[in-house]
Amino acid sequence: MxxxxxxxxxxxxxxxxxxxxxxxxxxxxxxxxxxxxxxxxxxxxxxxxxxxxxxxLDYPSDIVVESFEEGWTWWPMLLEFAPALIETINMAAVGTILGGVFALVLAFCSTRGLGVWPPLVPICRRMMDGARAFPELILALFLIFILGASPVPAIIAVAFHTAGALGKLFSEVNENIDRGPLEGLTATGATWFQRMRFGVLPQVLPNYTSYLLLRFEINIRASAILGFVGAGGIGAELRKAIGWSQGAETAALFMLLFAAIVAIDQASSYLRRRVTGDAAFQTA
Amino acid sequence: MTTTSSAAAQSAQAAQAARLSDSDIDARFADVMRASRRQRFWPIGLAIGTVLYLIYAWIAFDMTSLVQQSRMDRAAILALDSFAYKVHVTKDLRGDGAVSLSIEGARQGGFDEDPSWVQRRGDAVEVDLGDGYRVTLQDASLTLLAPGLEPIRARVGEDGAVSMTGPQPEWLKVNERRFEARPELFKRVRMTRTRIEVHRYFYGWENFWFDYSSPFYGMSLMQAWSYAGDAPQIEEGASNRALLLENIWRNQEWQHGEVFKALLETILMALLGTMVASLVGLPLAFAAASNFNRLTLVRIAIRRVFDFLRGIDNLIWSLIFIRAFGLGPLTGIMAIAFTDTGTLGKLYSEALENIDGRQVDGVKSTGASSLQRYRFGVIPQILPVFIAQSLYYLESNTRSATVIGALGAGGIGLKLVETLRTGQDWENTFYIILLTLAVVIAMDIFSGWLRRKLIKEG
Missing domain, CATH: 1.20.5 (Single alpha-helices involved in coiled-coils or other helix-helix interfaces)
Incomplete structure (x- = not known):
């Protein structure tokens, strides 16, 4: 013992x-x-x-001091740079929409048991891995060289990366669905599209929306950065202001970017809570 | 009694419903149908809205003119140059008319002796372009032999005008100032009043291991390795193999040494940035979690600090830190650490608020001190979250680090921007891109492996 x-x-x-x-x-x-x-x-x-x-603290205090010296004329600058901010947001939005569409296709192709031709599954998965690994910046620099400096290279780069990153998240959502509705629909003789529309989409849409919003927020930051290397928008203005050491303008742009990021962060987390909250209510 | 009658009524109703026409159903279940119809329409509305937005974006970004302005020729050059290189055979018509060979034209140095595809016969030079294409250069004229065609002859006259005789296939463009033939992607002949250039392309990356100044120049890696083993000492005081490695490392064209140093810088930025962020974020997260800190004011203050750090993007932080720390990995580390202290701190504090209190109570009931309560009650619960999130961010920060680098912090991102800006050596750019992708993918695999390993065992 x-x-x-x-x-x-x-x-x-x-x-x-x-x-x-x-x-x-x-x-x-x-x-x-x-x-x-x-x-x-x-x-x-x-x-x-x-x-x-x-x-x-030297640099931040410098630009704050310069902004104060500017006095009341500092505020109109915010308005003056608003179009650049809108351009950046548009870049992110278009990139997210296009990337989201590709992600949707890739996600459905890379989920087993949804009636997709099986050999396509690993191919789509590798494609997503590849797209996800590509840093946006590399693709954007490349495209800027070919297409010239404009927002479009950034949009393509953002969309490409988004397709991979969102596709992976979407396919994880697809993996976790309840197969019951699908079987029921198959029993009624529904076509493939009807099965996807009524059996899969209602289950995955809340999570898709949530991920899409999160990605949109990330893409705004990415678009601002890509502007810095020549893709236009608020990044381009920021580069100009910093390059010419215009403290007041720099401060205004920082402020604008910060405000936009925080606003969209808040809005998207509110929307995400609502979307996924509703879903929980419906299934209960 | 009532249940049976209501069930009977229901079945009668169902039987009736089965015979109902569509309009009857609409009338009877008006509420349901209306809701259903609304549900059916809003996806269509959303799709229309999206398409309208994309049309607006097309116009706002002036896509039409962009498509016209795009330089697809650049894309072709870039694609070709990334896996092939060309050797120039140049005849200078202005000077003494000598024929010289060089790799990629502008590069210094070249060939000590002519390769077998270039033959000098008297004052004529014959260049074999392969596949039956041959060019003969003599004085200010050239003869191009193509399979299945009569010889094409072109010359620069006394007045400086370019003229030609012979067939003119579609791959040949000629006017008074220039003669340009590109029968295949890998073969090119051009003539202007000042020079004749023949380009022959080869697959591969030239001088990848050894540059012109190296004693191993022109050898493949295996050749050089065995040569270094057999040959007498090439340089005083160093073994041949050490010299060989040294030569690869200091290759002027490919800059292996510098590229790897830049890669190391980028990895350092990601690794240390994430480590600092998670180590600073964790204690702050305790102070921001409502079940560990009863001081509401402090809690709210710390949450706002997290929001502030997170809201100011990597980009802005790195621009501020470049001013303070100058170029280098330190700037990148601090930029990543600042942003991610906010993100990770928020995530950890949420995880801390969701821990199971019973485990802490259980530890407490054994008479554990408060330190022991944390050690055995709290830490085991949040460790998986801590590890998983840190590793996720390590992976994504590897990508961010290349971006911050390109903005001026240094590392592989800056190297990439530099090679892109010169727009010359596309194979170098391609090489750097491949290395960057390899690092990102390796980091992804490594962090995934470590996550599975630690969380399964922990």
Whole structure:
């Protein structure tokens, strides 16, 4: 009897020791990577960390001071740059819509058991992986070279990346649906489109909408960044303002971008709660 | 009694309903039908709205003129250059009329001796373009032999005008100032009053391992490796194989060393940025979770800080940090760390608010101290969320780091923008893109693997 307990105790303490060792190793590795990484980063950087820290607030305070010096004429700037912001939002919206359509097709093609030709499933999955791995920036730079500097390369780049990223999320939603309605519809002799329309779409649409809104928000940020490398919109204005050291304009653009991102963040999380909340109510 | 009668009434009604016409159904179930019809129409409305919006966008972005302005020829050059290179055979008509060979024209150096497809016979030079196409250069004239065609002769006259005789297939364009023939994608002949150029394309990336200044120049990697093993010491004080690796690393054209340093910078940005963000975000998340912090004011303040950090994009943070820290990975690390402290802090605090209180109570009932309660009651519950989210963000930050890099922080993003801007060496751009994609995909696979491993075992 006592030998069993001894045995158990020994096994337990062994397991405990092993776990502690792993934890210690993990923590050690973390500390090592942090310390080593920061040393290397400090080496590679043109400015030092400690010096930089003291200058960190210089630039923000400079542009705030310049904005104050501008006085009342600062406010009309917000209005003046509004078209650029709208262009960026349009870029994101068109990119999200086009990417969403492709994502929808890819997601249905990459879900087993929806009556799609089976060999298509792995092909669509790899296509999504490829599209998702492509950073928007690379594709945008490429397209800017071919199509010239305009918002369209950014839209294509955003749509391409969105198709992969959303497609993966959509297909995960598809995997998790209840197959019951599909079987019921098959029993009534429904066509493929009818089965998708009445058996699948009502189940997945709330989650799709939620992911689409989230992606739209992400794409606004991406479009602003792509503007910075030549795709127009608020990013292009920002680049100009920073390049010419126009502090007041820079502050106005920062403000506008920040406000837009926060507003859309809030709006989309409100809408997402409503959409998925409704769905929960309906199924209950 | 009542149940049976109502059931009978229902079945009678159902039987009647089965015989009802559409209009009867409409009349009887007006409410349901109306709702159903509304439901049927709003997707159509949404589709129409989307199409109208896209039409507006088409006009707003001036797509029509853009399609006309697009430079598809650039796309073709770019595509060709990414997997092939060309050797120029140039005859200068202005100077002494010498014929020179070089890879990609503008590059320094070239060939110590002529390759087998270029033959010099007296003052004539014969260039074999393969597949039966041959060009002979003599004085200020050229003869192009194409399979199945009479010889095509072109010359620059005394007055500087270009003239030709012979057949004129559709791949040949000629006017007074220039003669341009491109029978196939990989063969090209052009003549102007100042020079004759023959381009022959080859598959592959030229000088990928060794550049002109290397003693191994022109060898393949395997050749060079065995050569380095057998040959006497090429350079004083260094073994041949060390020299070989050194030469690859310092290849001027492909800049392997610099590209890998840039890749390391990008990975550093993503890795350290995410680590800092999750390590700073976690304690802040405790302070922002309502079940751990009873001070509402502090809680709300911290939540607003999260929103602020998250709302200011990576882009803006990196622009601010470039001013403070200068170019380099530190800027990228800080930009990622700032944005993601907000995002991860928010996610962690939500996870903390959703933990199961019973586990904490259970630990408490054994007389555990508050530190032990956290250690055994709280941490095990949020560790999976912590690990999973950090790793998700590590992967997406690898992509963000290339973008921040391109905005000026450095790393592979900046390298990419530089090679794109020169617009010359497309194979270099292609190489960098491939490496970037490889890193992103590797990071994706690595973080997925680590996530599965840690969460399954933890």
């Amino acid at each position: 006592s030998t069993t307990i001894d045995h158990l105790e020994k096994a337990f303490s062994d397991a405990e020791r092993k776990r502690r060792l792993y934890t210690a190793l993990f923590l050690g590795a973390t500390v090592f990577v942090m310390a080593g990484g920061f040393t290397i980063a400090e080496d590679m950087n043109s400015g030092g960390f400690i010096d930089g820290l003291s200058q960190f």
